[in-house]
Amino acid sequence: MSFFEIKKKHSNSRARLGVLNTAHGKVNTPAFTPIGTKATVKVVTSEELKFWKAEMILANTYHLWLRPGDTLIYKAGGLHKFMAWDGPILTDSGGFQVFSLAKGDRRYAGIKEGKPAFNVKVTEAGVSFQAGEDGSRHCLTPEKSIQIQSNLGSDIALMLDDVPGFPTDKAHIKKSLGVTKQWAERAKRQHEKIMKSSINLEQKLYGIIQGGFYKDLRLQSVAEMSEIGFDGYAIGGVSVGEPEEKMLKVLDWTVPEMEDDKPRHLLGVGTPGQIVRAVAKGLDTFDCVIPTRNARHGQLFINAKLGKGYKTINIRQKKFEKDFEAPDNTCDCYLCAHHTLAYLRHLFVSGEMLGIRLATMHNLKFYLNLMEKIRRAIKYESFDKMVKGYKERKR
């Protein structure tokens, strides 16, 4: 049984229906993988995720390395056992953390004044930085990232990549692409080397396509990654602050040149509208913090009453104070089955954590249901109709 099987290709777009076969079960694609950075999809249990039919989750190499440490997780029997999730796990390499920490964005973690809490240096060897947890110095290399992911025992590992922000001039992207290519080769070599002693002998490795928002560099990256040869490919360097159109352009350039029989992951994307479009452009799997983070911030995704698509609401608004309707009566989540807008608002305004939990459950279900609808639409050849006009609406 091969790792990736394509079950059906949609006739009017690049969308395809497939299955990822991993040591911990299969993933029906197109799929959304909830983000569980620190070995937890914030606020929900593994059992709940299973119940909602989330098939794969994403965890983070960087965070788990620093705390509690990959060797500790190895001793616990691997990440699956450690967090009691027996389904497939995709681990991000830590490349994105280098990008976001180096930015020193002061909006994070209540840091309002002063210098970035991190001192990040990217060299060809790897990334050295000071950790925010305790100020200790660390160095992450492509080999180290693979070693950590091997200790975690994830089903799909990602190579460490260099993520340029937006906007970045072409010369820098070009240089960065050279670093990423070199790291790809080293990651591949290291993965082959330690595979036989890995906690998960069937762990797959994905290459990451970079190249900023320049067509020739993206195509160059696709070619370089294919040449090295990976089990699958992720498109990275998007959702870094660029306009949506630029992100979609990258997909138009790269996908036709990518190996057709390998799975394609789109890193960090996105809104429901973006995911639907990306599927049409040939992407298979997605991960994004939007459903979980925005839920904690009081934003809920709701199916649109008029037309196709969805709308978002902020549950804290006073207008929901006496609204005794379910947030979305077309939704089958726990929140919508049992509670009213008024109750959820009350929980948020009171700072009660159940509010955050219910909102998270709802948004995850919204995303998972969306993927289910996409898969069904591809299956029944109605996907192009679904894509057309699927967007965020006012009501």
Place this chain on the structure above:
RNA sequence: GGGCAGAUGGCAGAGCGGUCAAAUGCACCUGGCUGUAAACCAGGCGCCCUUGUGGCUACGGGGGUUCGAAUCCCUCUCUGCCCA
């Protein structure tokens, strides 16, 4: 009946002669969040407009002192505590 303390924006609560349309918190409004340093962040929050080193009305009511009062004085009303 007597003594003391107090009355500030929707609420709580700073300010104690000018730099005060008034700190701060809550509430409220708006915006943001895309491989999670995020149960977070940013802005607004008396009224008016030509949106400005702009105008007007404001710190329980009334009356004073002063070039100038939320800030000092008198008085009224109300509130809290204490003594009869």
